[in-house]
Amino acid sequence: MAEVLPAPLIFDRSLLRLRRRRAAVLGPAIFLLDRAAGDLADRLGAVLRRFPLALDLGTPTDAVRAALARLGSVETIVAADFAAAPGRALAFVAADEEALPFRDAAFDLVVSGLSLQFVNDLPGTLVQVRRALKPDGLFVAALVGGESLTELRQSFAAAESETEGGISPRVAPLPDLRDLGGLLQRAGFTLPVVDSDRITVRYDSVFDLMHDLRRMGAANALTERRRTPLRRPTLMRMAEIYGERFRNDDGRLRATFEIVWLSGWAPHPSQQQPLRPGSAKARLADALGAQEMSTGEKAGD
16 A cells, blocks of 8 residues: 655644734734635625535635625635634634544535635645535635745845845745646546636835735745844845836836635536537537548548
């Protein structure tokens, strides 16, 4: 039997909890989360069915729950998170997204807002979510995508290379759009859909951006992060490079955020199924107005 290796520990989850608590004290920057919550409500509003019991998994605030509460199709909401207050949820469960405590087929709907990008074992979490859904239950999640903060990554890399002769991990590796559809299928979801929304935010300085990241609870929580303080010459050179490369005509700096959307259904016999090979009632050659050729036959033979 093949040995199952544990998922790599990319993120320090204990530190992430501390970052989230600090963000709440500072006054959280919630503009991305509020946007994601509104978009989530719009997506669910287009689904013509009711969801008697929904789970909000890991969303840092109650923004998603507030959006769901305004939908007439979602009746009861349970929140599961390791740090947040219950807010608008009927029930609150202190739980880590990597170890869900729910029985199989418990929920009609599972949603998550800007949280799952920080789990160490995303494939494992998706499997647990699928198991927690009732047959024909729906999963919809927004994650911070891999194109986010590309300007900050490039500026830090260039500054550290110049001033310190090397590069250390400072911005978290984020999920890639091309890989997520495959992860949904591997987890057992049917009708998987992945798309993304790119948002450009403008700042007066890169330090304003970094302050917002702290207020999002998104400061560096990598297990391989450098433990020594950031050197001031490196920080100042990073700010110079950022301004040189990513300043707009109005003098403000741009920062890119990508929100990746995942959705999929728990399998159910009523769902649309692919046709069996050979069961088609019309030939593709007839539809194209072309001559059908057997395998191995070449045009013009």
